[in-house]
Amino acid sequence: MIKTETYQLSMGPVHPSTHGVLQVLLTLDGEKVVDSVPCMGYLHRGIEKLMEARTYFQCLPYTDRLDYVSAMNNNFSYCHAVEKLAAIDIPEKAQYLRVIMAELNRIASHMIFIGSLAVDIGATTGMIYPFRDRERILDIFNELCGARMTYSYIRIGGVRSDLSSAIVDMINKFLADLPSMLDEYNNLLTGNEIFQHRLKGTSLLSGEQARRLGITGPMLRASGIDYDLRKDNTYSSYDNFEFSVPLGKNGDNWDRYIVRVKEISESAKIIRQALDGIPDGQITAKVPKVLRPPKGEIYDTTEGPRGEVGYHIVSDGSAKPYRIHIRRPSFINLQALNILCKGYLVGDVVVAMSTIDPILGEVDC
Amino acid sequence: MQGKGLLIGLSVTLRHFFSRKETVQYPEEKLVMNDLFRGGRLILNEKKCISCKLCAMACPNEALALTVEIDEQKKRHMKKYVHKSGRCLYCNFCVEACPTKAITWDKNYEIACYHIEELTYDAVKRNKEDENNEY
Amino acid sequence: MHEGLLVNLTVFLTRIAEFIFGNIFIAQLFIVLLEIVVIFAVISLAVIIQVYMERRICGLIQDRFGPNRVGPFGLLQTVADMIKLMSKEDIVPAKAEKLLWGITPMLLFIPAALVYAVFPFDNGVIFADIGIGIFFVIAVMSQGVLLFLLGGYASENKYSFMGAMRAVAQMLSSEIPIAFSILAIVMMTGSLRMSDIVSAQSGIWFIAVQPLAFIIFIIAMLMETNRTPFDLVEGEAEIIAGPFTEYSGMRWALFFLAEYTNLLAAAILTVTLFLGGWQGPFLPGISWFILKVFAVIFVFMWIRWTFPRTRIDQMMALSWKVLLPLALFNIMATGIGIYIYKWIY
Numbered sequence: 108m109i110k111t112e113t114y115q116l117s118m119g120p121v122h123p124s125t126h127g128v129l130q131v132l133l134t135l136d137g138e139k140v141v142d143s144v145p146c147m148g149y150l151h152r153g154i155e156k157l158m159e160a161r162t163y164f165q166c167l168p169y170t171d172r173l174d175y176v177s178a179m180n181n182n183f184s185y186c187h188a189v190e191k192l193a194a195i196d197i198p199e200k201a202q203y204l205r206v207i208m209a210e211l212n213r214i215a216s217h218m219i220f221i222g223s224l225a226v227d228i229g230a231t232t233g234m235i236y237p238f239r240d241r242e243r244i245l246d247i248f249n250e251l252c253g254a255r256m257t258y259s260y261i262r263i264g265g266v267r268s269d270l271s272s273a274i275v276d277m278i279n280k281f282l283a284d285l286p287s288m289l290d291e292y293n294n295l296l297t298g299n300e301i302f303q304h305r306l307k308g309t310s311l312l313s314g315e316q317a318r319r320l321g322i323t324g325p326m327l328r329a330s331g332i333d334y335d336l337r338k339d340n341t342y343s344s345y346d347n348f349e350f351s352v353p354l355g356k357n358g359d360n361w362d363r364y365i366v367r368v369k370e371i372s373e374s375a376k377i378i379r380q381a382l383d384g385i386p387d388g389q390i391t392a393k394v395p396k397v398l399r400p401p402k403g404e405i406y407d408t409t410e411g412p413r414g415e416v417g418y419h420i421v422s423d424g425s426a427k428p429y430r431i432h433i434r435r436p437s438f439i440n441l442q443a444l445n446i447l448c449k450g451y452l453v454g455d456v457v458v459a460m461s462t463i464d465p466i467l468g469e470v471d472c
Numbered sequence: 473m474q475g476k477g478l479l480i481g482l483s484v485t486l487r488h489f490f491s492r493k494e495t496v497q498y499p500e501e502k503l504v505m506n507d508l509f510r511g512g513r514l515i516l517n518e519k520k521c522i523s524c525k526l527c528a529m530a531c532p533n534e535a536l537a538l539t540v541e542i543d544e545q546k547k548r549h550m551k552k553y554v555h556k557s558g559r560c561l562y563c564n565f566c567v568e569a570c571p572t573k574a575i576t577w578d579k580n581y582e583i584a585c586y587h588i589e590e591l592t593y594d595a596v597k598r599n600k601e602d603e604n605n606e607y
Numbered sequence: 608m609h610e611g612l613l614v615n616l617t618v619f620l621t622r623i624a625e626f627i628f629g630n631i632f633i634a635q636l637f638i639v640l641l642e643i644v645v646i647f648a649v650i651s652l653a654v655i656i657q658v659y660m661e662r663r664i665c666g667l668i669q670d671r672f673g674p675n676r677v678g679p680f681g682l683l684q685t686v687a688d689m690i691k692l693m694s695k696e697d698i699v700p701a702k703a704e705k706l707l708w709g710i711t712p713m714l715l716f717i718p719a720a721l722v723y724a725v726f727p728f729d730n731g732v733i734f735a736d737i738g739i740g741i742f743f744v745i746a747v748m749s750q751g752v753l754l755f756l757l758g759g760y761a762s763e764n765k766y767s768f769m770g771a772m773r774a775v776a777q778m779l780s781s782e783i784p785i786a787f788s789i790l791a792i793v794m795m796t797g798s799l800r801m802s803d804i805v806s807a808q809s810g811i812w813f814i815a816v817q818p819l820a821f822i823i824f825i826i827a828m829l830m831e832t833n834r835t836p837f838d839l840v841e842g843e844a845e846i847i848a849g850p851f852t853e854y855s856g857m858r859w860a861l862f863f864l865a866e867y868t869n870l871l872a873a874a875i876l877t878v879t880l881f882l883g884g885w886q887g888p889f890l891p892g893i894s895w896f897i898l899k900v901f902a903v904i905f906v907f908m909w910i911r912w913t914f915p916r917t918r919i920d921q922m923m924a925l926s927w928k929v930l931l932p933l934a935l936f937n938i939m940a941t942g943i944g945i946y947i948y949k950w951i952y
Binding site: 114116138226230233235239301455456 | 838915919
């Protein structure tokens with residue numbers, strides 16, 4: 108009598124495709140996934156706790172290190188929350204600069220997504236091309252603030268430095284080349300039948316399930332729910348710009364991929380409008396040297412490339428925050444892993460993990 | 473038609489096979505860092521420095537350990553300016569906090585080293601060594 | 608037909624050996640041993656060239672240069688890597704079946720190298736021109752799967768074992784389309800002998816007569832050699848390195864050697880069956896042969912660095928539901944074609 112039984116496979120934390128140090132405990136029946144449990148915490152640095160011992164200004168570099176491929180968006184979210192708490196008005200020009208940089212960083216982050224998805228599916232060349240193009244965005248940021256990954260560019264009260272004409276040229280050139288870059292990815296990956304067969308119809312996540320799990324960002328929109336904070340809870344100067352929110356239908360891997368690819372061109376649209384309409388004026392508001400926000404608390408969110416980045420800041424009236432809690436979108440999106448993997452094959456686990464697009468710095472915080 | 477996408481993909485890679493390459497041949501050609509680049513070691517201009525310790529106060533991670541000496545004329549002198557680059561976040565807050573623009577980055581990105589002790593250095597001592605080397 | 612350069616060389620060497628040993632039997636034995644040494648040397652050299660080629664092509668496709676530091680144009684990079692691999696620590700997993708685990712990489716090389724016995728490199732240059740040449744190739748090539756299974760099983764690692772299981776599934780499903788697509792060629796030549804197949808292509812290459820069989824053969828050969836888009840056995844994003852997961856250093860290098868030996872065998876087989884073997888105008892046969900083989904290898908590498916990986920069920924579906932019926936249809940069409948051809952003439 109042949110008896111079969113399930114077995115446990117520990118995928119990670121040292122594994123070529125877990126995007127950092129994520130461990131997934133898979134229960135497998137042959138190659139079929141019965142259960143998958145993401146185990147987090149291998150990259151925990153206690154950033155929330157570290158922030159309690161630092162002044163509001165000093166917390167900023169730590170937000171860079173949460174979601175390190177879209178540090179601008181984290182800076183943005185943190186500064187937005189603190190400014191709201193301390194009731195600081197930001198000059199219009201700084202708002203525009205923030206939007207431009209956040210959207211550029213969104214493009215860079217989605218390029219990473221395309222690249223890491225490609226390499227997880229096995230198309231190594233599909234990884235190199237987006238990474239090569241992302242390099243140009245990093246060059247722009249390097250020119251702008253002197254760092255390629257941890258920018259600390261968006262500051263409480265404004266931004267760090269103004270756009271020079273050289274940087275404007277670089278951005279314009281990048282935007283002009285962007286359609287041909289996207290064509291290249293589409294020709295190499297999107298149009299590839301093997302790629303399509305791998306993504307279409309796998310790892311379904313219905314809109315209802317996504318909403319219940321609190322999933323946000325492109326992953327939620329891929330499931331067909333129109334929820335984008337840039338439109339639905341507009342902040343900064345996003346209401347000045349025309350852009351659409353791409354939506355998926357089925358919530359499968361393919362939709363999650365295609366939504367992000369479309370978002371790249373939407374972000375480019377925003378940047379173009381912002382560059383054209385950039386007003387004159389100051390880039391920083393008057394902020395006291397020692398910032399002591401009034402006693403109270405605030406929860407403020409912005410739309411990061413992975414979803415809703417939220418900062419819950421409790422102030423006791425001193426120069427240091429009493430408590431900061433960060434809503435990290437990757438962490439919450441990763442909760443969908445079991446739904447995405449159950450009943451599919453080991454090869455699909457890797458793809459599902461890629462299309463969730465978690466950044467472990469953010470998951471473990 | 474199945475297979476068309478595969479052929480288009482092959483044409484893309486073949487085009488790149490013959491196209492210009494992006495690699496910078498590192499040890500021979502080196503990139504020049506821009507003015508705002510944050511990285512490398514801190515250079516302290518002792519003539520400008522007023523020993524106010526604002527840089528150390530701005531540092532989020534206590535990477536700067538300064539020792540200030542007050543001489544007979546009640547003038548403050550920087551005796552030690554220890555930068556623990558292992559702790560440094562390279563956030564540039566110290567450079568921005570300086571009221572006299574006395575500290576700058578040396579923009580050297582070849583700072584890998586074999587021993588952990590080499591990460592910590594004294595900028596004042598380095599200045600003295602440089603002076604000695606000049607004479 | 609002219610006798611190839613290498614044949615003359617062999618005859619010349621045999622004469623010399625006969626002169627030295629004074630006995631024709633010992634002389635021939637000596638020549639056979641010499642031939643074995645030569646074929647191993649050729650395989651090793653070819654593997655070194657292929658590894659360099661792979662990395663260089665990968666680099667050029669990805670807008671990089673690839674290895675260009677060690678030696679002229681980085682040609683010695685593979686040699687340097689080999690030295691590095693040999694000087695690495697030999698790590699044996701504590702729970703592995705030591706004996707099986709240890710001999711697997713060595714055994715894997717045997718079926719990979721054995722098929723070279725029946726490949727015609729030039730006119731008359733063939734180690735054993737046996738009557739069942741192509742049958743021998745198919746039979747021996749499929750022995751590799753056993754060793755993949757052995758290595759995966761002996762490693763006592765779940766990833767290795769999954770890779771081993773995948774290897775079995777994959778090789779079984781690739782063997783049959785290969786056999787059936789070759790069958791169409793055999794029907795046309797009426798012989799399983801490799802040299803007959805090559806000489807049958809003196810007028811027209813079989814790629815022109817049997818394009819469908821060629822496509823099926825190439826796809827199935829990609830499966831057989833575990834290369835992208837069918838590198839499921841290795842599948843580095845999913846199961847780390849499949850059966851090779853626990854191997855490191857020189858043992859891993861032997862796996863690597865076998866892998867590229869198989870790739871070379873696949874390319875030689877493609878050239879022999881579909882691209883006219885050593886035949887070509889002006890140049891000597893051996894140079895045409897090398898040229899064609901490396902062109903085919905280039906195509907294999909080009910495919911590898913372009914395509915994503917398929918999933919295991921998709922690979923199986925492609926093999927059993929698409930390639931096999933197509934191959935059967937091709938055999939039927941070939942049969943009808945041959946019948947009509949005979950009826951006309």
